[in-house]
Amino acid sequence: MDTLPAGGRTRVTRLPYRQVHDRRVLHAVLDAGLVAHVGVVRDGVPVILPVGYARDGDSLLLHGSTGGGLFRQAAAGAPVTVTVTLLDGLVYARSLFDSSMNYRCAMVIGMATPVTGPDKLAALRLLSEHLMPGRWSEVREPTARELAATLVLRVPLAEASVKLRAEGAGGEPDDGESRAVWAGVLPLGTVAGEPEPDPDVPAGVPVPASLDRARQRHPGA
Amino acid sequence: MDTLPAGGRTRVTRLPYRQVHDRRVLHAVLDAGLVAHVGVVRDGVPVILPVGYARDGDSLLLHGSTGGGLFRQAAAGAPVTVTVTLLDGLVYARSLFDSSMNYRCAMVIGMATPVTGPDKLAALRLLSEHLMPGRWSEVREPTARELAATLVLRVPLAEASVKLRAEGAGGEPDDGESRAVWAGVLPLGTVAGEPEPDPDVPAGVPVPASLDRARQRHPGA
Numbered sequence: 001m002d003t004l005p006a007g008g009r010t011r012v013t014r015l016p017y018r019q020v021h022d023r024r025v026l027h028a029v030l031d032a033g034l035v036a037h038v039g040v041v042r043d044g045v046p047v048i049l050p051v052g053y054a055r056d057g058d059s060l061l062l063h064g065s066t067g068g069g070l071f072r073q074a075a076a077g078a079p080v081t082v083t084v085t086l087l088d089g090l091v092y093a094r095s096l097f098d099s100s101m102n103y104r105c106a107m108v109i110g111m112a113t114p115v116t117g118p119d120k121l122a123a124l125r126l127l128s129e130h131l132m133p134g135r136w137s138e139v140r141e142p143t144a145r146e147l148a149a150t151l152v153l154r155v156p157l158a159e160a161s162v163k164l165r166a167e168g169a170g171g172e173p174d175d176g177e178s179r180a181v182w183a184g185v186l187p188l189g190t191v192a193g194e195p196e197p198d199p200d201v202p203a204g205v206p207v208p209a210s211l212d213r214a215r216q217r218h219p220g221a
Numbered sequence: 222m223d224t225l226p227a228g229g230r231t232r233v234t235r236l237p238y239r240q241v242h243d244r245r246v247l248h249a250v251l252d253a254g255l256v257a258h259v260g261v262v263r264d265g266v267p268v269i270l271p272v273g274y275a276r277d278g279d280s281l282l283l284h285g286s287t288g289g290g291l292f293r294q295a296a297a298g299a300p301v302t303v304t305v306t307l308l309d310g311l312v313y314a315r316s317l318f319d320s321s322m323n324y325r326c327a328m329v330i331g332m333a334t335p336v337t338g339p340d341k342l343a344a345l346r347l348l349s350e351h352l353m354p355g356r357w358s359e360v361r362e363p364t365a366r367e368l369a370a371t372l373v374l375r376v377p378l379a380e381a382s383v384k385l386r387a388e389g390a391g392g393e394p395d396d397g398e399s400r401a402v403w404a405g406v407l408p409l410g411t412v413a414g415e416p417e418p419d420p421d422v423p424a425g426v427p428v429p430a431s432l433d434r435a436r437q438r439h440p441g442a
Contacts, residue, residue, distance in 0.1 A: 009266065012360055014289040015306040024334040033320070035308055039267035045230065046260035046267035048304040050326055068235040087256055087411075090435060095360055096349050097367040101256070105271055128317050138400055146318040168419045176421060180358055182422055182429050186436070187414035190308075193442030197405040198389045208403045216405070220441065221414030 010161035020162040023058075029106040029162055030055045034131055034218035038062060040070055043077055050164045052081070054130030055157075056123065058151060060108060062153040063127045071151045074112040077127040082108040082155055089187045089221075093169040094177030095187065104164040112153035123152045133217070134210035230330055240321040241383040244279075246429075250327045250383055251276045252371055254305040255352055259283060261291055262301045269431045274303070275351030276378075277344065280334065281329060283346045283374040292372045294331040303329040314390040315398030323406060333374035344373045354438070355431035372404035410442035 002023040004010070012019035020026075030053075039048040050068055052063045060082055064071035074080045089102035115123040121142070128136045142150070169183040192215040195207050223244040225231070233240035241247075251274075260269040270291055270414045273284045283304055285292035310323035336344040343361070349357045363371070390404040413436040416428050 011262070014286055018299075018399065030249070035306060035324075037306065038267055038303055039260050039269045039302070041262050041265060041267055043230065044262060044267065045261055045300045045330055046302040047230075048258055048260050048267065048328060050304070050306040050308075050324060052322065055312050067234055075328060079266045081260070081267040083258055083271070085256060085258065085271040087271075087297075089417075090255075090353060090433065092353065092356060092429075094359075095363070095367070096345065096357065097363055099349075099353065099356070101273065101352075101380050103256075103271060105270060109266055113381055123422040124317065128320075131322075132311060132313065132320065133269070134312060135320070136317065139314075140397055140399070143315070143397070146316070150318070168417070170419070173278060176361055179421070179423065180426060182406055182418060182426050182432075184416055184422065186416050186432055188411055188415065190409055191409035191412040191441045193410065195405055195407050196310075196389070198391070200349070200400070201403055202248040202400065205401060205403050208313075211313065211403075211407055220408060221439075 004160055004162070008159070010107060010159055012161060012163050018163045018165055020164060026157065026160055026162045027055060029086065029104045030060065030084055034088055035082045036062070036082045038070065039081045040073045042073065045079050049098040052127065052131050054127045056126050060155045060157060060159045061127055062112065062155065063154065064151045066149055066151045071153065073152060073175045074153055074178050075114045077111065080110065080155060087188055088166065089185045091169050092183055093186050094181045098169065100165060102165050106160060106162045108155060108157060108160040110130055110155045110159055112155045115154050120147060120152055124150065127152070132210055133213045138208050138210055187221040190218045190221035192218040223239060223298055225381055225383070228234065229380070231328060231380055233382060233384050239384045239386055247381055247383045248276060250307065250325045250412045251281065251305055254340045257283070257303045257305045259291065260302045261294045263294065263342060273348065273352050274346045277347050279378045281376045281378060282344050282348055283333065283376065285372045285374065287370055287372045292374065296335045297329055297372055298332065300330065301333050301376060307385065308409055309380060312390050312406050315402045315404045319390065321386060323386050327381060327383050329376060329378060329381040331380055336373040336375050341373055341397045345371065348373070353431055354434045359429050359431055408442035411439045412441035413439040420435055
């Protein structure tokens with residue numbers, strides 16, 4: 001098993017039995033999400049914003065703009081933290097204390113480096129294929145001006161932790177709870193709705209294959 | 222209109238026209254989410270973790286444990302940042318550059334104070350009613366031991382910003398895109414699946430009303 005580092009800043013202190021050290025699980029969590037919460041420290045306080053991302057082997061690509069303060073700061077060398085959380089369910093135990101959520105969460109800490117040169121187009125394609133699979137080949141390629149206005153940052157998956165809960169309600173058996181109370185899990189998931197075409201889409205232009213792929217990826221709970 | 226503060230640390234610098242200053246919108250975003258990404262600075266780097274929360278008037282309640290490092294640090298006076306993001310859709314423009322996501326995002330920065338004394342039970346009830354509406358009255362009350370092991374933090378909504386995108390693909394009309402390409406939005410939303418009872422739920426115990434309420438709240442996209 002390819003294991004993640006166990007100590008230091010990514011050691012889980014609260015409920016450590018929920019930490020997972022298998023790097024394949026880290027990759028699976030990151031591959032299942034679309035938006036990460038990315039933070040940098042500004043004037044001693046975290047600034048945390050949602051960012052579209054994709055995994056590229058053993059690093060993360062973050063998609064932003066040259067005009068974004070958080071991205072400029074990260075590109076200039078501020079350490080970044082990237083957290084991806086997937087909420088999988090609400091756990092209804094027989095006491096509120098034992099109630100919980102099922103989730104998968106990955107946190108990555110690292111230094112970001114801007115992707116430049118010929119790698120940038122490939123990185124954008126990878127981001128596009130993760131966020132909107134199949135869309136790249138349905139539209140024109142990015143222009144030089146668009147490439148220049150886009151900032152792609154790469155963060156290595158060197159310092160990363162994964163924590164997850166994926167089980168039933170359980171709970172302590174002799175804790176005063178009534179056995180007559182229902183206990184279990186309400187699964188939650190992301191689902192795609194009906195596509196909403198822009199008003200200027202000409203009659204007869206069908207919904208493209210990329211949307212079908214996205215809908216298959218978000219079937220619900 | 223009750224407006225949010227416009228300057229300082231919560232001023233949106235990237236695409237500032239997407240910033241919303243109506244406090245009611247802030248409340249609506251916070252009320253629609255379940256999990257916030259909460260960050261504190263540790264050794265110069267943000268630590269960002271998912272946390273269940275609820276809004277209590279013009280403050281946020283964060284639900285954690287006395288054993289959690291992030292919560293201990295926040296309770297001890299470290300400034301916290303709380304970001305709640307709702308991903309509402311993928312925006313398929315006719316170029317990748319104009320493609321985007323529809324989202325609602327609120328970021329709150331502040332000092333957290335632990336909720337203690339008789340307020341703590343009321344705060345836990347409010348958290349419970351937000352995360353699992355109706356469940357409080359289906360199970361026994363928390364015990365003194367459980368109350369002592371739970372940490373509830375209050376963060377005022379004094380310094381907060383909201384940014385959102387809620388529109389079609391649009392895009393610049395003379396940017397080389399083909400009009401024959403479909404453009405529009407694929408809505409995304411959270412949906413609840415079929416309840417999964419624990420194996421020890423006796424036969425004949427029905428799925429409780431709280432789960433029906435939760436399913437109604439998560440109908441999908």
